[in-house]
Amino acid sequence: MDFSTTKPVNPKILKNIIFDFGGVIINIDYRLTARAFEKLGVDNFENLFSQKAQSHLFDKLETGKIALPDFRNELRDIINLNLSDEQIDAGWNAMLLDYPKHRLDFLRNIQQHYRTFLLSNTNQIHKDCYYRSLHNEHSFNNLDVLFEKLYFSHEVGLRKPDPAIYKLVLDQNRLKPEETLFIDDSLQNLATPQSLGIQVYHLANGEDIVDFAKNTLNFTGIE
Known part of the structure; x- marks a missing residue:
């Protein structure tokens, strides 16, 4: 879908905002994970995982359908390297930057x-890492204080762009699609919610969510 031709966000009817996490709230660089694994001897890691696509193994990880020890063992088999748990986790977490x-x-x-929600394709290894960073950098124990409700893919067993995960957020919180905005930095996650009647916005090219709120939502309550 060509999102350059979609309707602009209509802030006048907006009551709810669903935020993506990586690239929207926390800074992230997928290339750093690819480079970390390349340094460990893994060739072409981006064929297994990137912002735009990933292998079935990572789908299972992000929907909670594989235990972490099994994930690490399957990854070792795929890359044909006997990396330690610590090496795998460090490489996998390399993409996660600052808040x-x-x-x-x-x-x-x-x-x-607005009523605000978080909807993230993520996994337990990443969650443990970015919660540690959140505590160390800002003394937050979790993200609950910043959102009405959090939806992590590995905890709900669904991941974007499956229609069911967007419907889950709408239905559980009794949100009207047309009054709801979903913001994501990955274009492939926007066509489905738009087809459900949700307003969507692609946060791209280094745009900051705060600038978007000022310029598009006319939100001035930012210190």
Whole structure:
């Protein structure tokens, strides 16, 4: 779908915002994980996992359908290297960067004006890592204080762009699609919610979520 021709966001009817996590809230660089595994001797890791596509093994990881020891063992078999658990986890977590403080402040402020939710394709290895970073950098124990409800793919057994995961958020919280905005930095995750009547926005080319809120939502409650 060509998102350059979609309807612009209509802030006048907007009551709910669903945020993606990586690339929207936390900074992320998929290339760093590819480079980390390449340094460990893995060729063409991006054929297994990238922002646009991934192998079935990572689908299972992100939907909670494989235990972490089994994931690591299957990955060892695929790459034909006997890496330690620590090496695998460190390489896998290399893509996760920092939480800019102004985005966390923004999330605190905007939830006074909209119902806000988090919807992320993620996994337990990453969650453990970015929760540690959240605590170390900002003294938060988790993300609950910033959103009404969190939806992590590995915990609900579904991942974007499966229609069921968007419907889950809508149905559980009694959200009207037309009053709801979904923001994601991955284009492939936007066609499905738009087909369900949800407003969508592609946060791309280094755009910051705070700038989007100022420019598109006319949200001025940002310190």
